[in-house]
Amino acid sequence: xxxxxxxxxxxxxxxxxxxxxxxxxxxxxxxxxxxxxxxxxxxxxxxxxxxxxxxxxxxxxxxxxxxxxxxxxxxxxxxxxxxxxxxxxxxxxxxxxxxxxxxxxxxxxxxxxxxxxxxxxxxxxxxxxxxxxxxxxxxxxxxxxxxxxxxxxxxxxxxxxxxxxxxxxxxxxxxxxxxxxxxxxxxxxxxxxxxxxxxxxxxxxxxxxxxxxxxxxxxxxxxxxxxxxxxxxxxxxxxxxxxxxxxxxxxxxxxxxxxxxxxxxxxxxxxxxxxxxxxxxxxxxxxxxxxx
Numbered sequence: 001x002x003x004x005x006x007x008x009x010x011x012x013x014x015x016x017x018x019x020x021x022x023x024x025x026x027x028x029x030x031x032x033x034x035x036x037x038x039x040x041x042x043x044x045x046x047x048x049x050x051x052x053x054x055x056x057x058x059x060x061x062x063x064x065x066x067x068x069x070x071x072x073x074x075x076x077x078x079x080x081x082x083x084x085x086x087x088x089x090x091x092x093x094x095x096x097x098x099x100x101x102x103x104x105x106x107x108x109x110x111x112x113x114x115x116x117x118x119x120x121x122x123x124x125x126x127x128x129x130x131x132x133x134x135x136x137x138x139x140x141x142x143x144x145x146x147x148x149x150x151x152x153x154x155x156x157x158x159x160x161x162x163x164x165x166x167x168x169x170x171x172x173x174x175x176x177x178x179x180x181x182x183x184x185x186x187x188x189x190x191x192x193x194x195x196x197x198x199x200x201x202x203x204x205x206x207x208x209x210x211x212x213x214x215x216x217x218x219x220x221x222x223x224x225x226x227x228x229x230x231x232x233x234x235x236x237x238x239x240x241x242x243x244x245x246x247x248x249x250x251x252x253x254x255x256x257x258x259x260x261x262x263x264x265x266x267x268x269x270x271x272x273x274x275x276x277x278x279x280x281x282x283x284x285x286x287x288x289x290x291x292x
Contacts, residue, residue, distance in 0.1 A: 202234025
């Protein structure tokens, strides 16, 4: 009788992890995910995208649990078609975005701002970066004149888009100003993302693990870039794609192959082989020896 994996939760980032560098799904990943879920394993995706933008990637594999959306600000159940949990940005965070709007409202010092709700985006200054993102994500959005035209409650994520030089300037502006009670992260040289303080992909993953009654030691996540840092630092089994930067490799317990070769399959095969379980037992034995 084949071993089953109901006690495992595995979560994957999408671009550069689940998908290869040209955003195609390697067949090896598809096959491994199907085998893992057929054997009772819990599998889902974690992304910075809205649930509507993530749905195409979600539906072309065989996940069986809600997805972590908006970089951990939400937990969305595609079967029930509802948000199970959300983290929203407070008043200090909203005030900070107004400061950015005021400071970066110049021709050669301009920042596009996107304010994300459950499945809707308000765009302040619809420049090239914001327009391209909305088109690529096929997002439902509305362009408004200022932050004052955006509803006050329900902000889940804010994205600032601009050229790399202005983004560097914005990062310095963030560092100099009083902490707006928010988390900041970057997924590219042209963006800075803002969430409520203490919110990141790892928080959403552990909320899901708690719902499923799965111990942290059996929660695995795989990513490929710095915006996955908090997620990888939170779970029991952090893993990375082979092309990830060296600092990401340094915090991971499992290093998979390049995303073009099917890195998610590497992680799932490691778990299904029983080697991950063996290493968990070894770690527990070491802890017991230290306590003695």
